[in-house]
Amino acid sequence: MILLYDLCAGDPAVRFSPYCWRVRMALAHKGLDFATEPTPFTAIGERLAETSATVPVIDDNGRKVRDSFEIALYLEEAYADRPSLFGGPGGRGLARFLDYWTLGTLHPLITRLVVKDIHDRLGAADQAYFRASREGRLGGTLEAVQAGRDERIEAFRAALGPARATLKRQPWLGGETPRYPDYILLGTLQWPRVMSEAALLAADDPVAEWFERCLDLHGGMARAMPRAA
Amino acid sequence: MILLYDLCAGDPAVRFSPYCWRVRMALAHKGLDFATEPTPFTAIGERLAETSATVPVIDDNGRKVRDSFEIALYLEEAYADRPSLFGGPGGRGLARFLDYWTLGTLHPLITRLVVKDIHDRLGAADQAYFRASREGRLGGTLEAVQAGRDERIEAFRAALGPARATLKRQPWLGGETPRYPDYILLGTLQWPRVMSEAALLAADDPVAEWFERCLDLHGGMARAMPRAA
Numbered sequence: 065m066i067l068l069y070d071l072c073a074g075d076p077a078v079r080f081s082p083y084c085w086r087v088r089m090a091l092a093h094k095g096l097d098f099a100t101e102p103t104p105f106t107a108i109g110e111r112l113a114e115t116s117a118t119v120p121v122i123d124d125n126g127r128k129v130r131d132s133f134e135i136a137l138y139l140e141e142a143y144a145d146r147p148s149l150f151g152g153p154g155g156r157g158l159a160r161f162l163d164y165w166t167l168g169t170l171h172p173l174i175t176r177l178v179v180k181d182i183h184d185r186l187g188a189a190d191q192a193y194f195r196a197s198r199e200g201r202l203g204g205t206l207e208a209v210q211a212g213r214d215e216r217i218e219a220f221r222a223a224l225g226p227a228r229a230t231l232k233r234q235p236w237l238g239g240e241t242p243r244y245p246d247y248i249l250l251g252t253l254q255w256p257r258v259m260s261e262a263a264l265l266a267a268d269d270p271v272a273e274w275f276e277r278c279l280d281l282h283g284g285m286a287r288a289m290p291r292a293a
Numbered sequence: 294m295i296l297l298y299d300l301c302a303g304d305p306a307v308r309f310s311p312y313c314w315r316v317r318m319a320l321a322h323k324g325l326d327f328a329t330e331p332t333p334f335t336a337i338g339e340r341l342a343e344t345s346a347t348v349p350v351i352d353d354n355g356r357k358v359r360d361s362f363e364i365a366l367y368l369e370e371a372y373a374d375r376p377s378l379f380g381g382p383g384g385r386g387l388a389r390f391l392d393y394w395t396l397g398t399l400h401p402l403i404t405r406l407v408v409k410d411i412h413d414r415l416g417a418a419d420q421a422y423f424r425a426s427r428e429g430r431l432g433g434t435l436e437a438v439q440a441g442r443d444e445r446i447e448a449f450r451a452a453l454g455p456a457r458a459t460l461k462r463q464p465w466l467g468g469e470t471p472r473y474p475d476y477i478l479l480g481t482l483q484w485p486r487v488m489s490e491a492a493l494l495a496a497d498d499p500v501a502e503w504f505e506r507c508l509d510l511h512g513g514m515a516r517a518m519p520r521a522a
Contacts, residue, residue: 152381157468158391159383164458165394229393239386 065097067123069112072102073259074187079289080258082171083132085251087120090136090244092282094146098122106189132251133163136244149244162237162245165226166252173220174256174264175202180210181260181292213262220264224271231270235277242281250278254286261292294326296352298341301331302488303416308518309487311400312361314480316349319365319473321511323375327351335418361480362392365473378473391466391474394455395481402449403485403493404431409439410489410521442491449493453500460499464506471510479507483515490521 068088071081079085079100091098103111103119112121116130122138129138140149140156150156175198183194183206195206202209227249230237237245253275256264265272279287297317300310308314308329320327332340332348341350345359351367358367369378369385379385404427412423412435424435431438456478459466466474482504485493494501508516 148383150381151383151386152379153468153470154377154380154385154472154474155383155387157380157384157463157472158387158466158474160462161455161459161466161474162387162390165455168454168458225397226390226394229397230390233389234386237387237390239382241382243383243386245383245387245390 065099066091066125068098068100069103069108069119069121069123070100071119072104073185074190075185076102076104078185078258080182080185080255081119082166082251082255083118084120085254085286086132086244086247087122087135088285089247089250089282090139090149091122092285093149093242093244093247094139094143096139096143096146104187104190106187106193133160149247151238151241151243155238155243155245159243159245159248162248166248169223170220170252173216173223174252176209177213177216177220177264178210178256178260178262180206181256181262185259185292217262217264221266221269224269228269228271231274236274242278246274246278250275250286254289257291258289259292294328295320295354297327297329298332298337298348298350298352299329300348301333302414303419304414305331305333307414307487309411309414309484310348311395311480311484312347313349314483314515315361315473315476316351316364317514318476318479318511319368319378320351321514322378322471322473322476323368323372325368325372325375333416333419335416335422362389378476380467380470380472384467384472384474388472388474388477391477395477398452399449399481402445402452403481405438406442406445406449406493407439407485407489407491409435410485410491414488414521446491446493450495450498453498457498457500460503465503471507475503475507479504479515483518486520487518488521 068091070079070084072079108117108119115121115128120132120135121128121130122135129135136149150159179198183191186194199205227237236242237249256262265275297320299308299313301308337346337348344350344357349361349364350357350359351364358364365378379388408427412420415423428434456466463469465471466478485491494504
């Protein structure tokens, strides 16, 4: 049984980390049994100090692996007989590009749309840590950063352009079947879905239609995490 | 012998289309013998009217295939015993994403940096066609669109962020070996290299270092096309 250290909100049942969702989906894709350990930001240091300053971390019978992409690479190699996450070496290579594209292009835009909402759903100790660290990075209060988001949603939707164009041509980013690249973008969109009531996607967006199909994968695992309300 | 209808400048030896370069590299990657037919914009209609309004088009012993991505898919399937362009189905799926990313993110930026330079290197008939069609699309004269480009080069370099981050982690976009995704971005950068004296990349940029390695592939095929001077 694999244990996943999974970031949690004030309600420990609420899991929202885009990087942890990638790993949850990857574990399910491989058909592996796993449990999750709800882990607030401020508990990572104590629980995982020797391994990582961030989650996700997996513990596979004593072998600890950190970083979502490294975990995906580990699972692909350690469980090579299970369904492939990357669909070959070319897919593994380009998945790195998609990872950096979401991180550099989408995550900064999403952060400025929902950072105050995320804060509000964290536990008290995490709220203090989150406010201090994010306000330092973002150069303003969480309230100021998120203010006026309605005017910024179109820019976020425009930034999804390459994914939208791809999903008009094929059912999954990974091609004919869902693969790790789909889990990368799923995690990115699950993060605001779980932590904010803001509607980031228009209902008729091909990306929204693909996201709904992602939520249904692996027994509806991602859909089982309720939308923020 | 495969024939590639290849966009040419006023000097028919000068080939600059980003899409045609992708196909040239793909043909070389597969180790296929091919010849090229230099084709100005204004000759496409007459020569290929029944097949396509754009190049690249290949003629593989009577079978005509159009559109760079469709040609890559065709070559991968028709010459499956040769080195793979995509490195498996996952790479084929994500290559579509990279194709749309270059088209939607990089190409508009590059166009506004070098469109007048491209015009100036075309033949007379192509110049008239190019000016009329591009000025309509771009909403200004070619001169006005390109003016002040020095202030826009940094934005172009910033847009390469996901490729730069990937190439810091692995030698090729396709992973450990060059694949079609590398030829996609090579074509995108070969286009201004051949048609403009503007230095779009800083010499110490990891993307520039990767580009130099791309120019050396397949016997230095892309480097053999001289830089604009």
